Amino acid sequence: MTVAGRPMIAPDRYRARLDRAARATADKGFDAVLVAVGPDLRYLTGYEAMPLERLTMLVLAPDPERIALVVPRLEEPAARVGCRPDVRIVTWEESDDPHGLVAGLISGRSVGGPQRLAVSDQLMAMHLLRLQRALPGATFESATLVLRELRMTKDPDEIALLRAAAHAADRVVGQIAAGRLVGRTEADVAREVRERLIAEGHDEAHFAIVGSGPNSASPHHEASDRVIEAGEPIVLDIGGTIGGYSSDTTRTLWVTGGDPAKGPTKEFRHLFGVLRAAQERATRAVRPGVACEAIDAAARDVIDAEGYGQAFFHRTGHGIGLEGHEEPYIIAGNREALAPGMAFSIEPGIYLGGRYGARIEDIVVCGPDGPDVLNESSRELYVVDG
Amino acid sequence: MTVAGRPMIAPDRYRARLDRAARATADKGFDAVLVAVGPDLRYLTGYEAMPLERLTMLVLAPDPERIALVVPRLEEPAARVGCRPDVRIVTWEESDDPHGLVAGLISGRSVGGPQRLAVSDQLMAMHLLRLQRALPGATFESATLVLRELRMTKDPDEIALLRAAAHAADRVVGQIAAGRLVGRTEADVAREVRERLIAEGHDEAHFAIVGSGPNSASPHHEASDRVIEAGEPIVLDIGGTIGGYSSDTTRTLWVTGGDPAKGPTKEFRHLFGVLRAAQERATRAVRPGVACEAIDAAARDVIDAEGYGQAFFHRTGHGIGLEGHEEPYIIAGNREALAPGMAFSIEPGIYLGGRYGARIEDIVVCGPDGPDVLNESSRELYVVDG
Numbered sequence: 011m012t013v014a015g016r017p018m019i020a021p022d023r024y025r026a027r028l029d030r031a032a033r034a035t036a037d038k039g040f041d042a043v044l045v046a047v048g049p050d051l052r053y054l055t056g057y058e059a060m061p062l063e064r065l066t067m068l069v070l071a072p073d074p075e076r077i078a079l080v081v082p083r084l085e086e087p088a089a090r091v092g093c094r095p096d097v098r099i100v101t102w103e104e105s106d107d108p109h110g111l112v113a114g115l116i117s118g119r120s121v122g123g124p125q126r127l128a129v130s131d132q133l134m135a136m137h138l139l140r141l142q143r144a145l146p147g148a149t150f151e152s153a154t155l156v157l158r159e160l161r162m163t164k165d166p167d168e169i170a171l172l173r174a175a176a177h178a179a180d181r182v183v184g185q186i187a188a189g190r191l192v193g194r195t196e197a198d199v200a201r202e203v204r205e206r207l208i209a210e211g212h213d214e215a216h217f218a219i220v221g222s223g224p225n226s227a228s229p230h231h232e233a234s235d236r237v238i239e240a241g242e243p244i245v246l247d248i249g250g251t252i253g254g255y256s257s258d259t260t261r262t263l264w265v266t267g268g269d270p271a272k273g274p275t276k277e278f279r280h281l282f283g284v285l286r287a288a289q290e291r292a293t294r295a296v297r298p299g300v301a302c303e304a305i306d307a308a309a310r311d312v313i314d315a316e317g318y319g320q321a322f323f324h325r326t327g328h329g330i331g332l333e334g335h336e337e338p339y340i341i342a343g344n345r346e347a348l349a350p351g352m353a354f355s356i357e358p359g360i361y362l363g364g365r366y367g368a369r370i371e372d373i374v375v376c377g378p379d380g381p382d383v384l385n386e387s388s389r390e391l392y393v394v395d396g
Numbered sequence: 397m398t399v400a401g402r403p404m405i406a407p408d409r410y411r412a413r414l415d416r417a418a419r420a421t422a423d424k425g426f427d428a429v430l431v432a433v434g435p436d437l438r439y440l441t442g443y444e445a446m447p448l449e450r451l452t453m454l455v456l457a458p459d460p461e462r463i464a465l466v467v468p469r470l471e472e473p474a475a476r477v478g479c480r481p482d483v484r485i486v487t488w489e490e491s492d493d494p495h496g497l498v499a500g501l502i503s504g505r506s507v508g509g510p511q512r513l514a515v516s517d518q519l520m521a522m523h524l525l526r527l528q529r530a531l532p533g534a535t536f537e538s539a540t541l542v543l544r545e546l547r548m549t550k551d552p553d554e555i556a557l558l559r560a561a562a563h564a565a566d567r568v569v570g571q572i573a574a575g576r577l578v579g580r581t582e583a584d585v586a587r588e589v590r591e592r593l594i595a596e597g598h599d600e601a602h603f604a605i606v607g608s609g610p611n612s613a614s615p616h617h618e619a620s621d622r623v624i625e626a627g628e629p630i631v632l633d634i635g636g637t638i639g640g641y642s643s644d645t646t647r648t649l650w651v652t653g654g655d656p657a658k659g660p661t662k663e664f665r666h667l668f669g670v671l672r673a674a675q676e677r678a679t680r681a682v683r684p685g686v687a688c689e690a691i692d693a694a695a696r697d698v699i700d701a702e703g704y705g706q707a708f709f710h711r712t713g714h715g716i717g718l719e720g721h722e723e724p725y726i727i728a729g730n731r732e733a734l735a736p737g738m739a740f741s742i743e744p745g746i747y748l749g750g751r752y753g754a755r756i757e758d759i760v761v762c763g764p765d766g767p768d769v770l771n772e773s774s775r776e777l778y779v780v781d782g
Binding site for chain 2: 046058060062063083084085087088091092103104105129130131132133134135136137138139150151152154217225227228229230231232234323324325334335336341342343
């Protein structure tokens with residue numbers, strides 16, 4: 011649904027998600043899923059609790075009637091507003107033991123045998139260790155086993171938010187490519203990226219990788235105090251969130267400073283051409299039933315065949331949604347079959363250590379017949395005066 | 397130390413911190429401390445790794461020679477730049493098992509008996525569960541047992557950063573109190589707070605609680621679409637980070653809209669006077685050797701004596717530093733004795749549910765002879781036209 015021109019998750023979706031998650035808890039044989047503050051809680055209830063040390067936890071039981079949200083008393087009003095479906099709220103006082111409280115809500119539910127519990131991947135170790143002490147007989151596994159199918163398959167509201175975020179990031183790429191770059195530090199450009207992400211409608215700007223010259227060969231380079239020079243590439247990898255959903259796009263620029271003699275080297279043009287072909291081939295391979303590892307291989311085979319295999323040393327992509335990186339991972343060994351609604355990045359890169367590198371990244375949704383590419387900015391090398 | 401007028405942690409402090417942490421690991425009887433991305437890693441090495449799903453982990457051994465930083469290969473260049481002390485870096489490839497790698501770095505170190513390991517409170521459950529599987533004989537406890545004394549006691553560089561952040565937040569309080577409030581939504585004021593926190597020098601704006609009218613009675617209220625009216629209070633609780641160190645200050649305003657008939661009620665003035673006395677009494681009680689629970693009691697006794705005990709239902713404060721909330725907690729039952737360099741909030745509140753409430757919060761450092769109050773803005777009720 012859309013409110014004031016901005017996509018949002020329709021409130022009635024949360025009840026359906028909770029019910030499906032409760033069924034999945036039973037189907038997978040868990041006595042409860044302990045949902046931590048973060049993307050799992052937001053997905054199931056809409057509640058964005060503050061990620062602080064006081065325990066907030068949704069106890070997801072196979073019986074929907076027994077679902078409870080445990081919150082510190084001073085956050086009870088916020089939880090009542092933030093939690094969209096009607097869920098029982100259990101509060102604890104400052105001097106209570108919230109982990110014992112959660113344990114009490116679970117025990118008695120299982121009849122004989124050790125309890126089998128799942129916990130959110132994002133749960134802090136301090137809480138998991140205390141829950142393990144409070145429930146000494148229980149086994150703990152990842153809540154991903156229960157929630158992955160739900161969270162991986164995006165509904166139309168989620169796709170609309172991902173698309174809005176992608177388009178906003180595309181506009182920022184265009185603005186940065188059209189502006190001054192030579193003589194500025196990477197950090198200064200990164201600051202501008204963050205400001206522009208907000209100005210274009212992001213709620214938060216999460217990262218702005220600005221890797222110039224040799225730094226373009228470091229995939230997770232942090233923007234540094236290095237001054238950008240004419241005659242070198244810049245890998246620009248930027249993202250933030252709109253309504254909780256992430257943008258994440260990478261484009262590669264080459265700044266000439268207006269000097270025709272400082273254009274891309276022949277080698278770089280070749281490298282980029284290989285990369286462009288690899289990214290396109292992987293994107294075209296997207297359709298329901300294709301394994302994630304096949305998408306990775308589609309990009310990697312092109313790069314390998316041109317002798318750059320050693321220079322592409324990361325996976326081809328990652329799922330995206332309420333987390334910047336989530337399932338499905340587009341990586342060798344992942345036999346998960348793509349299904350309509352799965353959203354992920356396709357972002358091969360070629361990095362010649364100490365010299366330079368390039369990456370192209372789009373967010374792609376698996377449609378019923380093929381790829382739905384959310385980003386719309388040009389994937390070519392941006393040769394700019396800068 | 398200060399660079400370009402801005403405080404920063406002197407680089408040579410990190411080596412000393414690592415050495416002290418290694419000694420503490422041995423002294424407390426641990427075979428290793430597994431330090432996760434987040435405040436522990438930043439404290440010990442200066443490295444601000446991206447908080448993503450790929451495992452980055454400092455394996456802190458009692459023998460400083462055996463300390464190793466495990467990082468994904470694509471983040472190796474960033475780790476080499478970000479990690480200030482000279483530490484062995486061990487990289488893993490996309491298809492490796494990083495948890496098995498960490499287990500291998502630990503095992504063989506302990507001779508007989510189960511290994512006793514400590515993990516950062518912030519470690520994600522997905523990593524802890526995998527480490528527990530990779531090290532089935534080991535016991536896992538909180539790294540706080542090893543690192544708390546180090547992190548709780550701030551050095552002069554840390555105090556300078558906390559002070560810079562406090563002063564920046566103070567300026568924002570003054571700007572908001574001097575501006576227009578009536579007729580605006582809480583969310584709109586919160587947006588202004590975040591922008592001003594950045595404009596005043598914060599690297600990140602983390603929160604802006606704007607609780608108007610009845611919302612002022614909800615201590616962790618999220619700024620909502622409620623429109624601020626004349627004749628009601630606003631609890632303003634704001635903070636962000638400078639160089640990783642947090643600001644966190646609360647002031648209570650009363651907006652009259654310029655109408656003398658809409659000033660604070662007699663009851664509210666009384667309530668605020670009690671709160672002001674409680675906050676001042678707790679602050680004055682700060683000195684080395686005094687227990688944290690005694691600071692809590694100093695505030696609570698004043699409020700209890702006036703009959704508002706039930707209306708003050710949260711602890712008096714929390715430690716602050718690289719985390720917004722950290723040890724020591726100023727709470728009943730915490731017998732920890734204050735020591736010079738400890739930094740924490742003193743923030744009693746009185747909340748009359750459904751009607752209104754108030755809170756006053758300063759960041760205080762325990763000095764050698766008494767409190768060093770970092771915030772400098774007025775603690776009185778801000779009666780403003782708004």
